[in-house]
Amino acid sequence: MKEINNIWQFFENLNEYVYATDIGAPEINVQSLKVDKKQVKIGDSVKVSIRITDETEIKHVFMFY
Numbered sequence: 001m002k003e004i005n006n007i008w009q010f011f012e013n014l015n016e017y018v019y020a021t022d023i024g025a026p027e028i029n030v031q032s033l034k035v036d037k038k039q040v041k042i043g044d045s046v047k048v049s050i051r052i053t054d055e056t057e058i059k060h061v062f063m064f065y
Contacts, residue, residue, distance in 0.1 A: 026054040 032051040040046055052058060 024055045028052050
């Protein structure tokens with residue numbers, strides 16, 4: 001498996017990373033969503049966490065905030 005340096009590289013090579021069929025959707029516990037800051041400035045880091053479970057392994061999660 002190749003090292004992924006950015007999100008676009010992942011999507012460009014998506015066929016290389018799909019190995020098995022997962023027919024069940026992951027369970028996303030929205031109530032577990034946590035954001036560690038209410039206000040940020042450009043350059044600040046924000047920690048976002050959420051509990052997601054699936055019948056198979058979860059390797060990547062993409063979030064847009």
